[in-house]
Amino acid sequence: MTQETETAKVKNQHIVDLLVQIETLPHPVIIEILNYLTPEEIKAAIPYLPEEGSKIFKLFKEDGFWLLKCQKHFPNTQLMRKAGQTEFDFFWENYQEEYKDYPEKSINLFSLAKENKLSIQEIQDINDLYRVDKRNLTLLDWITLNCNQGLLNQIYQQFTPTLTSPLDWAITCLQPLDVINNLTHTSIDSTYEAIFIKAASCGHLELVRDLYEKVIKDRYMGEAHTEIIRGALLGATQKDRLEMVEYLISSILKDRPDQYLASWGIVLETAAFHGNTNLVKFAIDKDTQPVLDEQSENQHFYQGWVNAASEGHLSITELLIDNSNLKKVDISEALIIATDKKQWRTVEYLCELTTDNKPWQASISRTLTRAAEHGEWRLVQKLCQLQSDNRPSLNDLREIFLFSAQDNRYKEPAMQTFESLLPLVRANNFAEDLTNVFIGLVNFGKFDLATKLYNASPINNKPKVGEVQLRTLICNDQYSLYRIIFKRTHKEMNKKQLREHLRLASFSTVSDEFKFWLKNAASPESYDNLTSSHENKIDKICALLEDYTKKNSSFSRFFHGHWNRHHTEEIASIVDKIKNKTIELPDVVSQLKTIQPANKEGSIARRIQYILDRITVEDEISLEETIRVENTFN
Incomplete structure (x- = not known):
């Protein structure tokens, strides 16, 4: 055991000892004791637990225990x-x-506060109390939510001398009314409305009731009353103060029923935004919810729904859908906002909704491109399936490919999106329509992706490649992609074009292999003459190879000035096998590929290249096509 490990064990020894001591106690008692441990204490103790088969170890893995922790x-x-x-x-x-992204000290403080185990000794600085968690609740908020008034009193006493606003501090720490009243009379910068709103936000229900009955209800009328109540409601809802919200809502219903609908809307919309499920349930409860006409329901439920979706509160999004007529409302706004905030699980849910009004095509397109940009390729697949016949619009696909291929900010996720969509290209013959995408990839220097896109498309539906793109490939020494394109378009390339490409290569930093290949690509017309009279591919090859060996005659080769030809025995052997019908076309191709011409620009090099890139290329492509994905997504 290392010194560091030994130190950690000593530090947490009291917890380890506790776990050993309670091993023999009844199950419910052990659960009750364990429930007082914080997650940080449990995490620290786990390495020193008894053996894995012990009761304690099993309890730490039990669902019921962790449900309480949740x-x-x-x-x-x-x-x-x-x-x-x-x-x-x-x-x-x-x-x-x-x-x-939190420092260890903050994690420990929040862990203790949520378990209601925080003590004054752990709070070393007043700034500790204002640390904020992901729900925008401070450490002080958690102390008040857990009704730990004893700790609040200690905090109040310890930090009051350092503060310039004792009144605010007394309200925050939920001090008794007499303390607050004394401070109110001495404060020159606080108004009753400010104190009321502050008290509502902090959860000081006694003070809010007192101020409402004695001051707010009678002194502030009309618009002023409305603004104060709404401010208090907003603060209480943001801080998840259910009891406070219940009091304020009931007071409004009793004293200002004309303002009830708007106030109720504030609670619903704000609670949905902050993910406060209990307050959302309270707002939509039949005893709380006002009588709504269609316009009001759409306004408040819809805004709450959009708020929940934009913040990724999926359970609230579903809750509002199930308790309203939102299925009749267009979901585009919620979809776009959730997409822009990268709330992908919520986006997926919204897209699967069966609504009377389908999302606008514009919002689907925007979602597609954003999801592709961030590598959410499974969501891209789902969105594509929303389109008619499982086929998204060509504009969408162009944008998806361009985003995923060209956006360097999200290189790896976008690459995953690109890879995942290649089967879609093969299955639906999109490649010809995506010629602009291919051109964009080449122009942006994304040659690997351009190659994958080109290979993914079926033989009869390839992106159209222009002269500019071919020259770009040469200047960037993209021999592999150039050759792939040549194999599929060689009938469209004339010898003059190939000679121009060779000249361009000679002035560029191109590999010798590429230059040799370009020289050989402009093969003599005699090769066409030799093969044109034969229909069978293997017979074409036989004619071309037999002409090379001059029927395997040394005299004939000498007579024609080709006495120094290489590999004649290997070539003659292949010709004999073809004539005797003891070899098939795939084996001929395989054997030719094993020959490494001694002269890279010689006759046999040109002939083998002619065979591989012109005569048998369709067979290679047909072989590739056998692995074609038949369905859009699997």
């Missing part, structure tokens, strides 16, 4: 659990995500 650390939120995921894994996944 309720403590993520109250009023409905996190989505993956299929088959244990509560142990579910809790730690969300816990790590919650505190991903």
Whole structure:
């Protein structure tokens, strides 16, 4: 055991000892004791637990135990659990995500506060109290939400001398009314409305009731009353103060019923934005929800829905859909906002909704390109399937490919998107329509992606390649892609064009292999004459090779001035096998590929290149086509 490990064990020895001591206790008692441990204490103790088969170890893996922890650390939120995921894994996944970028001190403080185990000794600085978690709740908020008034009193006493606003501090720490009233009389910079709103936000229900009955209800009328109440409602809702919101809403219903609908809307929309599930449930409860006409329902439910979707609160998004007529409303705004904020799980849910009004094509297109840009290729697939006949618009596909291929900010995720869409190209013959994409890839220097796109498309539907792109490939020494294109378009290339390409290559930093290939590509017309009279490919090859060996006659080769030809025995052997019909075309091609011409610009090099790139190229492509993906997505 290292010194560091030994130190850690000593530091957490009291927890380890506790776990050993409670091993023999009844199951419910052990659970109750364990529930008082914070996640940080559990994490520190796990390496020193008894053997894996012990009761304690098994309890730490039990679902029920971690469900209680979820309720403590993520109250009023409905996190989505993956299929088959244990509560142990579910809790730690969300816990790590919650505190991903937090220093260790902040994690410990929040962990203790949520378990209601925080003591004054852990709070060394007043700034510790204003640390904020992902829900925008401070450490002080968690202390008040857990009703730890004893700790609040200690905090109030310890830090009051250092503050310039004792009144605000007394409200924040939920001090008694007599203390606050004394400070109110001495404060010159606080108004009743400011105190009221502050108290609502901090959860000081006693003070809010007192101020409302004695001051706010009678002194502030009309618009002033409305603004004060709405400010208090907003603050209480943001801080997830359910009891406070219930009081304010009931007061408005009793004293200002004309303002009830708007106030109720504030609660619903704000709670949805902040992911406060309990407040959303309270707002849509039949005893709370006002009588709504279609316009009001669409306005408030829809805005709450958009707010929840934009912040990724999927459970609230579903809750509002299930308790309203939102399925009749166009989802485009929610879809676009959720997409721009990269709330992909919510986006996926929105796209799967069966609505009376399908998303606008513009919003689907925007979502497609954003998802592709960020590497969310599974979502891209789902969005493509939304389109008629599982075929997205060509404009969408062009944008997807260009985003994923050219956007250097998201190189790896975008590359994954690109790779995942290649089967779509093969299955749906999109490549010809994506000629502009191919051109863009070449022009941007994305030669690997251009090659993949070209190879992914079926033989009868390739992107059209212009002279500019061919010259770009030569200047960038892209021999492999140039040759692939040549194999499929050699009938369209004339010898003059090839000679121009060779001249361009001679002035560029092109590999010798590429230059030799370009020289040989402009093959003599005699090769065409030799092969044109034969219909069978293997017979064409035989004629071309037999002419090279001059029927395997040394005298004939000498007579024609070709006495120094290389590889004649190997070539003659292949010719004999063809004539005796003891070899098939694929084996002929394989044997020719094994020959390494001694002269890269010689006759046999040109003939082999002619055979491979002109005569048998269709067979190679047909072989490739056998692995073609038949369905759009699998």
